[in-house]
Amino acid sequence: MCGIVGYIGKKHRAQSVLLDGLRRLEYRGYDSAGIAFHDEKKVISCRAQGKVAKLEQKVLKTEKEGVVGIAHTRWATHGKPSVRNAHPHRAGKIHLVHNGIIENYSLLKKELEKKGHVFTSDTDTEVIAHLIEQENKKYDFEHAVIRAAAKLQGAYGIVVMHADEPQKLIALRESSPLVLGIGKEAFILASDASAIVSYTKRVVYIDDGEMVVLTPHEYHVENMERIKQNKSEEILQWDEKQAQKEGYAHFMLKEIHDQPHSIADAMRGRIDVAHGTVKLGGLASVSDRLRDIKRVIFVSCGTSYNAGLVGEYMFEEFSGIPTEVEYASEFRYRTPIVDENTAVIAISQSGETADTLAAVREAKSQGALTLGIVNAVGSTIARETDAGIYNHAGPEIGVASTKAFTSQLVILALFAVLLGRQRSLSLVRGKEILAELAKIPKQVEAILTQEKAIKKLAKKYAKYENFFYLGRKYNYPIAIEGALKIKEISYVHAESYPMGELKHGPIALIDKQFPSVVLAPKDSVYDKTLSGIEEIKARSGKVLVVTTEGAKEVKRHADDVIILPQTIEMLTPLLAVIPLQVFSYYVGVSRGLDVDQPRNLAKSVTVE
Numbered sequence: 255m256c257g258i259v260g261y262i263g264k265k266h267r268a269q270s271v272l273l274d275g276l277r278r279l280e281y282r283g284y285d286s287a288g289i290a291f292h293d294e295k296k297v298i299s300c301r302a303q304g305k306v307a308k309l310e311q312k313v314l315k316t317e318k319e320g321v322v323g324i325a326h327t328r329w330a331t332h333g334k335p336s337v338r339n340a341h342p343h344r345a346g347k348i349h350l351v352h353n354g355i356i357e358n359y360s361l362l363k364k365e366l367e368k369k370g371h372v373f374t375s376d377t378d379t380e381v382i383a384h385l386i387e388q389e390n391k392k393y394d395f396e397h398a399v400i401r402a403a404a405k406l407q408g409a410y411g412i413v414v415m416h417a418d419e420p421q422k423l424i425a426l427r428e429s430s431p432l433v434l435g436i437g438k439e440a441f442i443l444a445s446d447a448s449a450i451v452s453y454t455k456r457v458v459y460i461d462d463g464e465m466v467v468l469t470p471h472e473y474h475v476e477n478m479e480r481i482k483q484n485k486s487e488e489i490l491q492w493d494e495k496q497a498q499k500e501g502y503a504h505f506m507l508k509e510i511h512d513q514p515h516s517i518a519d520a521m522r523g524r525i526d527v528a529h530g531t532v533k534l535g536g537l538a539s540v541s542d543r544l545r546d547i548k549r550v551i552f553v554s555c556g557t558s559y560n561a562g563l564v565g566e567y568m569f570e571e572f573s574g575i576p577t578e579v580e581y582a583s584e585f586r587y588r589t590p591i592v593d594e595n596t597a598v599i600a601i602s603q604s605g606e607t608a609d610t611l612a613a614v615r616e617a618k619s620q621g622a623l624t625l626g627i628v629n630a631v632g633s634t635i636a637r638e639t640d641a642g643i644y645n646h647a648g649p650e651i652g653v654a655s656t657k658a659f660t661s662q663l664v665i666l667a668l669f670a671v672l673l674g675r676q677r678s679l680s681l682v683r684g685k686e687i688l689a690e691l692a693k694i695p696k697q698v699e700a701i702l703t704q705e706k707a708i709k710k711l712a713k714k715y716a717k718y719e720n721f722f723y724l725g726r727k728y729n730y731p732i733a734i735e736g737a738l739k740i741k742e743i744s745y746v747h748a749e750s751y752p753m754g755e756l757k758h759g760p761i762a763l764i765d766k767q768f769p770s771v772v773l774a775p776k777d778s779v780y781d782k783t784l785s786g787i788e789e790i791k792a793r794s795g796k797v798l799v800v801t802t803e804g805a806k807e808v809k810r811h812a813d814d815v816i817i818l819p820q821t822i823e824m825l826t827p828l829l830a831v832i833p834l835q836v837f838s839y840y841v842g843v844s845r846g847l848d849v850d851q852p853r854n855l856a857k858s859v860t861v862e
């Protein structure tokens with residue numbers, strides 16, 4: 255997700271208001287930034303790679319202000335972080351900033367190039383500017399924006415400026431947030447209220463399919479059929495710090511709640527249900543090599559390693575390729591036996607984890623095909639692997655990984671289907687998996703409505719100093735991830751085991767002071783998991799069970815139950831991890847800890 259800001263007003267304050275807005279939005283993305291404002295003679299545009307401070311150094315030299323302007327701080331989705339890919343993007347007299355992902359940008363780009371348009375960046379955003387310019391040859395500014403938007407597929411929040419119309423600013427929203435601040439002498443548009451709240455608390459939330467047309471004196475909102483919309487003004491209840499968290503107490507809780515969107519974004523434009531397969535553009539260059547792959551090794555750390563454990567089950571079951579998962583910190587010091595038919599897949603949210611990067615380099619030196627599943631576009635691992643897939647989860651600020659993890663699972667599921675459909679996975683099975691995957695964002699939303707009940711459970715269990723986290727098959731990695739979450743944000747000791755392993759020793763620890771969190775969805779190993787729960791109860795152990803609708807038997811044995819919607823076994827991890835994230839968050843909060851920045855931890859471990 256990126257930060258966008260627009261300003262139009264009676265006073266010449268565009269540059270200062272826009273830069274101030276970017277500073278407050280920098281948490282949304284910070285690999286490059288840019289600004290364009292009109293000083294009533296011409297448009298002054300300035301872009302810089304790196305943080306907003308870099309841009310400020312460049313733009314303050316202009317010593318100009320303006321009455322209208324746009325600005326952007328980037329979290330790259332298409333095209334690595336650089337000045338040429340930084341927003342605002344321009345096409346002729348059209349200047350534009352964008353937050354979102356345009357799925358059909360490459361097709362539109364080809365059509366525009368045939369009409370003589372010349373592109374200067376690798377971004378999807380620049381296509382929007384050229385589309386508007388093309389339409390503006392025949393239609394006025396507003397209508398050109400509407401007609402261009404009608405051609406776009408994907409998510410966008412855009413703010414557009416026209417060099418010949420400095421008294422006008424247009425914004426449009428489809429699936430990416432856009433809020434309008436109504437000041438005494440100016441209007442401010444932004445991706446979220448944190449860029450607005452210090453100027454005004456009067457806001458109008460723009461909805462999908464709406465266009466805002468602003469002048470320094472008034473604004474109006476239209477839908478895509480050009481029908482004026484009556485919008486209600488609201489008064490912000492937040493201060494600026496809260497606004498960055500959109501009212502949530504911590505970034506971690508905000509990111510947990512962002513998962514219906516981030517999971518949808520991870521699959522956006524990548525699912526082809528009709529053919530029961532997926533389109534992963536980032537792997538196009540190695541598509542043939544993927545057909546020859548005889549072995550897969552995931553290399554990663556921490557939560558990303560746990561995603562690899564889920565991927566192992568998915569790849570073996572659906573692509574039929576022998577798969578293993580290695581701690582990157584171990585892989586790099588072993589003598590791994592890899593060859594050109596081995597795919598070594600690095601999973602990394604930051605794309606900068608030193609151990610994972612070293613493992614990639616080791617694999618590459620041995621001739622393996624190296625691939626990345628990375629969130630940070632243009633990061634070192636993304637650049638050093640032969641090809642890869644981006645998460646599109648946006649910046650993850652909380653140190654404890656949540657939305658990046660579930661978007662990794664989505665990508666692993668898509669990847670398993672892609673490889674499977676190159677081999678023996680049937681069209682019918684492929685369609686079924688993708689149809690179930692498409693339901694996940696809504697199912698996650700449904701689970702999050704249980705937040706209050708899970709918070710209550712967290713308060714009840716926060717007094718314990720030790721936990722077991724237990725699961726079988728697809729849910730064993732989720733037991734490991736749940737144990738990691740509660741360890742890292744509440745400093746509670748938690749061990750995870752395959753449920754079947756408990757009786758081989760660990761069960762000696764069970765007593766009234768040693769509760770177990772058990773993942774027991776109604777799946778192929780449900781009955782086996784049930785017997786494990788009975789073993790724990792027989793030793794007076796407390797059991798909090800995460801199960802699915804219809805699993806009546808388990809309720810008889812559990813002390814507490816969290817119910818999930820039913821999905822196919824391969825996708826249950828995407829649902830089962832959600833309550834564990836919420837549970838560990840509230841255990842940490844009830845212990846009065848800084849859940850966004852836990853002690854001893856860093857968001858990206860770039861040292862050995």
Ligand code: AGP
Pocket residue numbers: 555556557558559601602603604605606607610653654655656742856857858859
């Ligand atoms: C997860 O909650 C932790 N912050 C940590 O384990 C993290 O997953 C690990 O350091 C790997 O980071 P990466 O995904 O950026 O490579």
